[in-house]
Amino acid sequence: MIPPTARPASARLAVARRFPLRAAAVIGLVLLAYNYSLMTLVRGLTLQTPLAYLALVPALALVLAIARLRLGLPETQIHDRQLDWIVGLALLAGASAILILAPQPATSEFWLGRMDLLTLPLYVAGLVSLLFGVRRVWALRFPILFLLLAWPIPFTWLLSVTAVPLTDFTAGAVALITQIIPVARQAGGDDGTLFLIGSGDNMFGVGIGSACSGVNSFIGFLLLGVATLYLVQGTALRRVAWLATGLLLIIALNLARIMAILVVGNAFGQEAALDILHPIAGLVVFNIGVLVMLVLAPAFGLRYANGSSRAHETGEHGRPAPVRRVSAALLVAMGVAAILGVTNAAYARYESISSGLADARLARIDIETAHVPGWDVSFVGNVGQARQYFGDTATWERVAYRPTSQAEITSDRTVYIDVLTTDDAGTFAAYGLEACYTFHGFEISSVAQVDIGAGVQAEVIDYTNVKNGIEWSALWWEWPYTAESGETRYQRIVVYISDGPNATLTAFSDIDIPTQDPRFIETDRFLASLGRSIVDSQLAAAEGDGEAASVLNN
Numbered sequence: 001m002i003p004p005t006a007r008p009a010s011a012r013l014a015v016a017r018r019f020p021l022r023a024a025a026v027i028g029l030v031l032l033a034y035n036y037s038l039m040t041l042v043r044g045l046t047l048q049t050p051l052a053y054l055a056l057v058p059a060l061a062l063v064l065a066i067a068r069l070r071l072g073l074p075e076t077q078i079h080d081r082q083l084d085w086i087v088g089l090a091l092l093a094g095a096s097a098i099l100i101l102a103p104q105p106a107t108s109e110f111w112l113g114r115m116d117l118l119t120l121p122l123y124v125a126g127l128v129s130l131l132f133g134v135r136r137v138w139a140l141r142f143p144i145l146f147l148l149l150a151w152p153i154p155f156t157w158l159l160s161v162t163a164v165p166l167t168d169f170t171a172g173a174v175a176l177i178t179q180i181i182p183v184a185r186q187a188g189g190d191d192g193t194l195f196l197i198g199s200g201d202n203m204f205g206v207g208i209g210s211a212c213s214g215v216n217s218f219i220g221f222l223l224l225g226v227a228t229l230y231l232v233q234g235t236a237l238r239r240v241a242w243l244a245t246g247l248l249l250i251i252a253l254n255l256a257r258i259m260a261i262l263v264v265g266n267a268f269g270q271e272a273a274l275d276i277l278h279p280i281a282g283l284v285v286f287n288i289g290v291l292v293m294l295v296l297a298p299a300f301g302l303r304y305a306n307g308s309s310r311a312h313e314t315g316e317h318g319r320p321a322p323v324r325r326v327s328a329a330l331l332v333a334m335g336v337a338a339i340l341g342v343t344n345a346a347y348a349r350y351e352s353i354s355s356g357l358a359d360a361r362l363a364r365i366d367i368e369t370a371h372v373p374g375w376d377v378s379f380v381g382n383v384g385q386a387r388q389y390f391g392d393t394a395t396w397e398r399v400a401y402r403p404t405s406q407a408e409i410t411s412d413r414t415v416y417i418d419v420l421t422t423d424d425a426g427t428f429a430a431y432g433l434e435a436c437y438t439f440h441g442f443e444i445s446s447v448a449q450v451d452i453g454a455g456v457q458a459e460v461i462d463y464t465n466v467k468n469g470i471e472w473s474a475l476w477w478e479w480p481y482t483a484e485s486g487e488t489r490y491q492r493i494v495v496y497i498s499d500g501p502n503a504t505l506t507a508f509s510d511i512d513i514p515t516q517d518p519r520f521i522e523t524d525r526f527l528a529s530l531g532r533s534i535v536d537s538q539l540a541a542a543e544g545d546g547e548a549a550s551v552l553n554n
Contacts, residue, residue: 021324025131025333029127030120031336032338032340033123033341033344034116035341037116037120037344038058041055041057041117041405051155051219052220053216054152058147060146060223060227061146061147063227067305068140068143071306078134078138079133080134081133084130084133084329085329087129087137088127088130088134092130092333092336094119094122095119098118098119099116099119108405113153114153115152116347118148118151120147120151121144121145121148124144127136128144130326131330131333132323133323142230143230149226159219163215164466166214166215166218166251169251169491170214170254170255170258171186174208174259175195177259177261177336181259184197187205191209193479194206194207195207195208197265197266197273198266198269202269204384207384207385211301214250214255217251217285217286218247218250220250220286221250221293222247225243225246225247226243227324229242231305232297232303232304232365233302233303233304233305234301234303238301238302239300239302241300242293242297242302244478245293245296249293250289253285253286253288253289257284257285261274261277274388278388285512311531338346372534373406373407373408374403374405374409375403375404375407375409376402378401380400381397381398383397383418386420386422386532389423389427390427390428390431391422391425393422394421395419395422396420397421398416398417398418400416400417401415408506409506409508409526410505410506411503411504411505411506412503412504412505413497413499413500414497415495416495417493417496417534418493419491419493421491423487424490428490433461433474434459444461445460445462445519446460446461446515447460447462447515447516448516449512449514450475450511450524451533452477453532458475458528459475460473460478460524460527460528461473461474462500462523470498470499471499472498473524473527474494475524475531476494477493477531478491478493478494479491493534496527497523497526500520500522501519501520501522503522505522505523506526507522507528507530508528508529508532511525513525
């Protein structure tokens, strides 16, 4: 007698055959080939960046693919194994050529454009064609094309046209509500996005930046909404109405979230509002909005697709699987994945935190002692959003530099320097200056790379604040340092000046910068000169530190 817990060998074999080994192979090969690219997406989920929800795209695509197959919708009857090989190899070759030959990962343009993520649908389609056939690629065309939404460029454009209006709308709505419910007061300023709570020593500010304006949730619901529309049935007008209503609900719930933070801050103080409620409130209201819209879908005349009454396409229902033998195809796919996996993993050394660092390993910049010869330094203050964007241990300090008569490099405009310090390098990768300026709707005139000494590659950006028409220029770079605790921490240094084209500046004449806008050539040369002086001062400070000097010599 066979024990009740044991199964015959034939039964265990039948279970094994039903296990989707080929599907698991596709997932595993994608994880291998795009290991670092996918890791950067997942890492962004923990950050308050408008593109954080792009990490959901691969998971949503997988859910859509599973749902498509379980619905048992009819497939195009394509049974040509030679065609499977032709299409599969062509798609894999195209993806591989772009990943290996096209990218220049040492440039900031690569990390803004993310060509690696653009190739993800090509690669997945190629794998599916080899292991399942062209027939299955066509059946899964929507889930595969959905992977294009992991590419940030369309959302970067969307944010450039929506972030500023949405931020202004949210700040204006909060200002109106706080006139009725006086839990905070709008501070003076050009943009009106800062609200003050309390008075005296207990006073603190809550700024409504692009992340707090609802842009993050807006993008997140847009992704989930598009995926949901694939799983429901109804007219196009009803689907659009459902999606638009969901986006409006998300904006309204975000407004309620901000008001809740102000109310808690007024009642219980800064720590309760910003350290306890703020980190979780956004996720809570987003999930509420998603659940409400899923429940309300039938009210819009939409019904969730149900394939129970349709004939399934598997061999269990008498239909042959699209492809039966895949040993050779699997070997080819594994070889391509291994090559791409090595290439993709190598991107880690070039990401924003690395490209800005090059091989420099200087001592930590102390904002109180980092002097430029001939310049006076005055401390402006700490920026309160440091922990919100760059981690619990992050600091954001700002000083003003003004030249004296002994200065070799001069300016008739005040120069500001921000020093951001964090132990989470991923936050720097998520919040690059060019990306942040684009999100805020600033008009970028020029972006260029410049060597400011000691192997430090900096980036200089010229842009215009379209709200007030003021032109700004900024030079920034990043480097790691070893803290007293022995841990590696990271710093971003930003040197910026306003109205550079109309300023009177003197700079080192031997610095050549490929500035795209001729009006900013002298401004960019001045900033690069100042950056070089700061790096030189760090080198001089490190000479007396044996440990720092040994690192510099490596």
